[in-house]
Amino acid sequence: MTSPNPRAFIFDMDGTIVDNMAFHTKSWVAFFERRGHEIDPDDFFRATAGRQGHEIMRTYLGSELTNEATALLDAEKEELYRELYAPHLETVAGFDQFIETAQEQDVRLAVATAAPPANIVFTLDGLDLRRHFDAVVGAGDVARGKPNPDVFLLAAERCGTAPEHCIVFEDAPLGVEAARRAGMRAVVLTTTLPAEAFAEFDNVICVARDFSELDIEALFAGRPAATNNIQQAQ
Missing domain, CATH: 1.10.150.240 (Putative phosphatase; domain 2)
Incomplete structure (x- = not known):
């Protein structure tokens, strides 16, 4: 039975799915x-x-x-x-298991990236990931890049999910700001910047070093990351 309020995870690609x-x-x-x-x-x-x-x-x-x-x-x-x-092409630690578990729990999955088409092919097809996603939105699909919310809103639309039921995964402040403007909560991966770089954002619900540290139900419950977890992610 299809949920009347489907949930979705929307992943930035560069720095989030791959540590590049x-x-x-x-x-x-x-x-x-x-x-x-x-x-x-x-x-x-x-x-x-x-x-x-x-x-x-x-x-x-x-x-x-x-x-x-x-x-x-x-x-x-x-x-x-x-x-x-x-x-060096490979996924961030824990990513493959994380999306497999999300699919088992009927969470819809999307990629929303500023990358051009050739880089999306390079990453998603190079790692055989495209088959897992309900939607892939790239730079060629929207007029404006982040911090504008366009790419995340289109990803949610293509997943058939309302923004408030989406969680964005990001590694950059402009991406977290784009999620905020889209009305979406965000999880920060500290692959590129330390946790304190995101202190100003009230839509960040968790900060982690990689996907092995994340719990799906806790994320949808909107629980903010504990202070010690944020410090560990730095």
Whole structure:
């Protein structure tokens, strides 16, 4: 019997399903070095994680860039990333068991990512994960990247789930803000930033190092993470 209020987990991909943000940062550094620009990796991540490639290109290389120009630049940067990360491609600890248990409990599953189509194929198909998801929403499906809520709202719609019954899994402040704007609770994975980077968000219900630390029913009950768990996740 189908639940009248189906529940859903919506996963960011980069830094959440896979612990790859260091490789994205390395590829951005190399990409900008080719153009004579230096970036601070930590500041760059905080300012851009969750934004779409064309948004980043226009911010750092000029707002006058055409769609065709940004598409070529995006392709160059993402090819660099895939070359760097391919030998290391694997899911975050506990993820495979976590989604298997969620499916057994009739939780709908979605991916909502700022990644371009080629990177979604690289990750989800490279790890044979796509078959588990009821919806996959990427940069090509929405006009605006995070912190706008578009990608999460579309994922919920495609799952047939109301925002208040969705929990988002994220590793970046812009993503958690997008979840907040969508009216969704969030779980933070500290794959990339420490717990204190998310202290301002009142929609965060749990902070964890990986998926092995998470309990599905406790998450839907909305229990905030205990202080000692947050400290351990740092």
